[in-house]
Amino acid sequence: MSASVDSAASESSDASGKKSSGDKVVAMLGNPNVGKTSMFNRLTNLLAKTSNFPGTTIDRRVGRVELNDRQSISLVDLPGVYTLGASSPEEKVARDFVLGENEEVPDALLVVVDATNLQRTLFVAREALQQGRPTIVAVNFIESARRRGLEIDLNTLGRKLGCPVVGVSARTGEGFDRLKSQLAILLAGPALPLLISSGSPECPPTPAENVLTVLTDDESCGSCRVCPYADGHQWASALARESIRDGSVVSDETADRVDYFLTNRFIGPVVFAAVMVLAFSLVFWFAQVPMEWMDSGFGMLASFVSGLLPEGDFQSLVVDGIIGGVGGVMVFLPQILILFFMLALLEDSGYLARAVVVVDRWMRRVGLPGQAFVPLLAAHACAIPAIMATKVIENRRDRLAAIMVIPLMTCSARLPVYAIIAAMLFPGSPLSAAILFASAYLLGMVAAFVVAFLLKMTLLPGEASHLILDLPPYRTPSLRNALRYAYERGWMFLRDAGTVILMISIVIWALSTYPKLSDERFEEQMASRSVAVEQIGEEELDGLRAAAEQEHAIIGRLGRVVAPVFEPIGFDWKISVGVMTSFAAREVVVSTLSILYGLGPEPEDESTLKDRLSSATYPDGTKVFTTATCVSLLVFFVLAMQCLPTQAVTKKETGSWKWAAFQFGYMTLLAYGAAFVAYHAVSAFT
Incomplete structure (x- = not known):
């Protein structure tokens, strides 16, 4: 079974992975922790777009790779999987993309394996080759293997697999020029014959889940047998031993000793x-x-x-x-x-x-x-x-x-x-x-x-399933990947600040400003509090006016309504308003407090929000943000459900508003109760 690719580059892919004109699509496949993301970032120079696979919430990244002056490809980074058996959502979307179930079939597959762990990671390469697509295998962490004394015979590995094999290092960039040239050759020429068969025409693979169908040496229908996953891993282990010059797979005793301490039930925590x-x-x-x-x-x-x-x-x-x-x-x-x-x-x-x-x-x-x-x-x-x-x-x-x-x-x-x-x-x-x-x-x-x-x-009785995890080897972390990850998370935060927080900040400002407090009404309030306006300084008068305007505005009136609810946990009406607005988005409470405590003429005051909050006082002069109030506020925000989008996703994933309502209810009660205990406990000691 084989497949050929037209040498004319007549198709391409856009950011969604769909073909248009010019580029061909290459799917990037491999186990978790084999350095796929690092390779993708280096190949695409960090210029990629992230979207969801059609009909799923699983992310995929698509980037453009320049192979040479005349040829480029669209590289699709598939989720890290241990098998294409489609027993998990990640495996299903990877398998469907490779087979072209929901989209056009990719022109080639780039399978990434770990040079320090060939016996585990070659299994996916075997399954990829069984799909009959033009395939190239990149053996990543080749420099780590050399440091451990492992010499990978890439020629033997390529001959056994029946496809091009290139040793690379995503951390140092070693081998990437050769990888690009081999990709260009693979896409331009006829497909190589498939050496790893997925079954004969007379005896097709059994469509049972979690099994592999392979042929024995004589390739006769009578010898066809169905094997569990263990058979594929035995094949991978045997190939790994043949591809390492000393004929063995070396274990890292130092890593094992370190793992003994890091995963120890007492030392680990x-x-x-x-x-x-x-x-x-x-x-x-x-x-x-x-x-x-x-x-x-x-x-x-x-x-x-x-x-x-x-x-x-x-x-x-x-x-x-x-x-x-x-x-x-x-x-x-x-x-x-x-x-x-x-x-x-x-x-x-x-x-x-x-x-x-x-x-x-x-x-x-x-x-x-x-x-x-x-x-x-x-x-x-x-x-x-x-x-x-x-x-x-x-x-x-x-x-x-x-x-x-x-x-x-x-x-x-x-x-x-x-x-x-x-x-x-x-x-x-x-x-x-x-x-x-x-x-x-x-x-x-x-x-x-x-x-x-x-x-x-109570509600969900039963025992949890067991964990099966393949520990990755210890590696020198990539600063490039860490910077990329921090950039993506920071951009998500800025995007929220530029949309949700901006809109809510404007709403909070409007509620804090209107209706206006007339001069006559302000003088009446000061007189009722026995404050002689003509005897106080201009700066103090401005502060009193700003506070009176906020209390007169809509937000002040709302604050006084909800204040009795939050008073037992040490919140004043401004903090109470911040808590109420934060149910739309948690981080909004900071901008709310910034607005409520920062309004009013302050021509000489350039204090930070922290200074404003620390110096805030009640009318009797006592501090608003005492130690007890700060601890109570912290505990409340640790435990409260204050994110409406999260509630919507909970409903979607559980299929019922019942679970979303239960989640909101128990977290709110838990947050309030814990904040109440924290406030009174700290107050008793301070």
């Missing part, structure tokens, strides 16, 4: 906690200077715009509503970028896979499957794609349990809230602020495990 605290400490230390620059920049921009625009509502809208609201959130962008940069380095190094093993013991005890760790980890970026990622969990009971607790993980939208509270509680102490950050993350994880255990004992 301690190391994990220490790594997280160190990462958060670096986030604070490195982000402090750029945050100050951004804060000063927005202050200068506000002053510049104030000088250009005449005084009035329009000036207030632009300066206080737009610049103040959006700037109050965007100032935390450096912390978000550095945090995700650190997480990318940890993942690329292979450590986070070890963390899966550490937490799996605890997850299974509380009723969460090991497969849920990846969605739970992804939830630290955003709960929406994390909930979508639960499709990899086949058992419905396990999926529901994971979906119900995923929003308790600390997403990037919560980071601005954590940062402003940490800055108020521990000004000038990055280590203490880092411990507070880590504690917030830990609280979310502990709450998720407790809720999962309660669900296991």
Whole structure:
């Protein structure tokens, strides 16, 4: 069985992977942790578009690769899979794309395998070759294999596979010129004969799931036999031994010894906690200077715009509503970028896979499957794609349990809230602020495990499925990939700041400004409070006027309505309004507080939002943001469900608003109850 490709480059693909004119489509396939993403980034020079496979929520990346002066291709990065058996959503979309089930058939396949782990990663190459498409195999991490004393015989490997094989290093760029030239030759010439058969015409493959059909040496129908996956892995192991010059597959004893400690049931959690605290400490230390620059920049921009625009509502809208609201959130962008940069380095190094093993013991005890760790980890970026990622969990009971607790993980939208509270509680102490950050993350994880255990004992009884994980080897992390990952997450944050936060900031400004407070009404209020207006300074009078205008506006009236509900947990009416608006999007609370505490003429006050909040007082002079209030606010935001888009995705993935309503209800009650306990406990000690 073979396939040929027309040498005329008459077709191409656009960003969605569909052909137009000029380029041909190459599908990139391989196991997780074989460096596919690194290779894709280097081949496309980081210029790629991300979209979903048709009819799915699974991401795919498509980029243009220049093979030579006359030829280019569209490279489609398929999800990392262990097999094309289509037992998971990722495997199904990869298989469907390779076979052209939903779209046009790709012109060729680029299969990525790991030079340090050939015996595991060659299995997918075998299945790819059985599809009969022109195929080239890239053996990645070739430099790592040499450091370990492994000499891969690429000629033998290529002869056995029956396709071109190129040794490459995505980290250093070794072999990429040869890979491009081999791709150009493969696409321009006739397809090579298929040496790995998927069955004979007289005895077609059995369509049973999770089995492979192969031919024995005599290729007769009578010798055709059905084998489990183990047969394919035995073939891969045998080929790996033949392709390594010393005839053996060397294990890394040093890595095994390190794994013994990192995955130890007692030492592992301690190391994990220490790594997280160190990462958060670096986030604070490195982000402090750029945050100050951004804060000063927005202050200068506000002053510049104030000088250009005449005084009035329009000036207030632009300066206080737009610049103040959006700037109050965007100032935390450096912390978000550095945090995700650190997480990318940890993942690329292979450590986070070890963390899966550490937490799996605890997850299974509380009723969460090991497969849920990846969605739970992804939830630290955003709960929406994390909930979508639960499709990899086949058992419905396990999926529901994971979906119900995923929003308790600390997403990037919560980071601005954590940062402003940490800055108020521990000004000038990055280590203490880092411990507070880590504690917030830990609280979310502990709450998720407790809720999962309660669900296991009540609504979702049963035991979670077992975790099967192939630990990747330890590698030097790629700064290029980490920067790319941080850039993508930072851009997502900026996109939100430019849309949802901007719109809500404008709405909050309008609710804070109208209806207007007349001079007569203001004088009556001051007289009722026995305040002699003529005896106080102009700056103090301006502050009193701004506060009176906010209380008179719609937002002040709404705040007074909901204030009694939040008063037991230490919130004033302004914080209460911030909490209410944050149910649309968590990070909006920062812009809301920035607007509510920053309105009013302050010609000489260039204090940051942290300073404004720290100095805010009640009419009797007591501080608004006491230690107890800050802790209560932090606990509330760690545990509350404040994201309407997440609720919509929960409904979509569970198929019912019942589970979305239950998720919102239990998280709100949990957040309020925990904040109540925290506020009164801290108040008793302080």
